[in-house]
Amino acid sequence: MSEERCAPMRLLIQADVDGELDAGQAAALAAHIEDCRSCAMKRADLFELSSRLRAEIPYHAAPASLRQAVEARIAASVQAAAPASERAVSRWFGALGALGARLRQGISFGAGFALAAGLALAFMLPRGSELAGDVIADHIRALQPGHLTDVVSTDQHTVKPWFNGRLDYSPPVKDLAADGFPLVGGRLDYLNGRPVAALAYRHAQHVIDLYVWPSESRADRTPSQGERNGYNYVHWADGGMNFWAVSDLNAAELRTFVDLWHSMRPRKI
Ligand SMILES: [Zn+2]
Numbered sequence: 095m096s097e098e099r100c101a102p103m104r105l106l107i108q109a110d111v112d113g114e115l116d117a118g119q120a121a122a123l124a125a126h127i128e129d130c131r132s133c134a135m136k137r138a139d140l141f142e143l144s145s146r147l148r149a150e151i152p153y154h155a156a157p158a159s160l161r162q163a164v165e166a167r168i169a170a171s172v173q174a175a176a177p178a179s180e181r182a183v184s185r186w187f188g189a190l191g192a193l194g195a196r197l198r199q200g201i202s203f204g205a206g207f208a209l210a211a212g213l214a215l216a217f218m219l220p221r222g223s224e225l226a227g228d229v230i231a232d233h234i235r236a237l238q239p240g241h242l243t244d245v246v247s248t249d250q251h252t253v254k255p256w257f258n259g260r261l262d263y264s265p266p267v268k269d270l271a272a273d274g275f276p277l278v279g280g281r282l283d284y285l286n287g288r289p290v291a292a293l294a295y296r297h298a299q300h301v302i303d304l305y306v307w308p309s310e311s312r313a314d315r316t317p318s319q320g321e322r323n324g325y326n327y328v329h330w331a332d333g334g335m336n337f338w339a340v341s342d343l344n345a346a347e348l349r350t351f352v353d354l355w356h357s358m359r360p361r362k363i
Contacts, residue, residue: 302341
């Protein structure tokens with residue numbers, strides 16, 4: 095068989111071993127291999143090498159810092175695609191695929207494959223409430239410069255009316271400055287399939303985001319607390335509204351914020 099015809103086949107063989115052939119390419123390669131002993135042997139050798147690499151190269155779990163960096167990237171792209179959750183999911187997988195490809199280039203492909211597969215598995219494990227993940231992802235995105243507030247004001251009488259005409263409900267806005275949690279502003283975000291109000295508060299160096307949107311059920315829910323990737327969150331429902339408070343503040347101080355919010359009635363505006 096001529097070098098002219100075999101050269102392109104070698105690329106297809108490599109792709110075949112990586113499981114990346116489409117149907118047309120697979121047919122072309124199969125037809126070539128039937129007549130070309132050299133390419134058939136090359137393909138068999140590569141498959142054998144690949145399975146040996148997978149079996150013999152030690153598996154290394156990805157470090158937590160890599161996982162966090164990837165999650166943050168994914169969170170950012172999910173937020174960018176927020177209105178279309180399907181698109182968000184496909185980007186999510188795209189990010190994983192791109193990571194796998196990059197790993198494969200840097201590391202021998204057997205080890206890269208194991209690492210990428212391990213990462214994919216880690217991401218596919220149940221992660222508890224998806225909404226908690228979405229809320230934290232949004233909070234992280236908002237911490238980037240210029241993203242925290244659409245309306246900058248420490249005055250609840252400015253922040254609350256700002257949402258008029260931007261949302262189909264009026265979120266309660268409270269200022270907790272006297273208790274050490276000053277309001278710094280508000281913004282519109284997209285969570286749980288709908289536009290929501292996000293209120294930003296500060297406590298020392300920490301930012302607290304409080305997300306508010308109408309709850310489907312009118313039932314109140316007592317606060318439940320959780321932690322993910324170093325961020326604490328408290329979720330509750332009250333007066334027909336869902337509330338999610340998120341911050342890198344420690345759990346006790348975040349809970350103080352929530353208790354203060356609870357105990358203070360919104361003033362009539
Ligand atoms: Zn050939």
